[in-house]
Amino acid sequence: MSYYERHIFFCLNERAPGEASCSQHGAEAAFAHCKQRVKAEGLAGPGGVRVNRAGCLDRCAGGPVAVVYPEAVWYTFVDASDIDEIVSSHLKGGQVVDRLVLAPEVGR
């Protein structure tokens, strides 16, 4: 059994001014919102959900991005309501949010 049932990693990579990166597209706010929602829903901790900071996940063309393991489902998101849906549907209910899934060809 996995230590965390689901482990979501947010790319919070910062680049020099002038270069695009997830952190310039609301990733930090999305991470903080996700962490707060997961805690509020009572999902946080071993056997539950861990919301994690990560460095560059190298799929920058789709940024901001996050990945949920062990399912290896990749998301892109725009606002807090997208995060709410990932939390309630996927992290809580195990149901992938198809409309937010990153296209397979999106890379660096």
Add this chain to the structure above:
Amino acid sequence: MSYYERHIFFCLNERAPGEASCSQHGAEAAFAHCKQRVKAEGLAGPGGVRVNRAGCLDRCAGGPVAVVYPEAVWYTFVDASDIDEIVSSHLKGGQVVDRLVLAPEVGR
């Protein structure tokens, strides 16, 4: 299929002086060594292996720690030869390095 066949996250969390954290126990050097080994073996990239920075993974009592997904195998390590074994055995060959696996009860 998973975007990366295997995705390893190293906890590189830094705490204030006087508090224990993975980064005070060689995590940064282990991360850099792993990244270099994976590249040298030709494993890096989509369809292969991604070596990633992460914030606190919240299993600090076993630090330094890293986790390999999608298998959700957690490791603790001491030196570069431990990392070499994780790369050659697990990341390349798919064989878990049992002697380095973190005990299931190790938490924060």
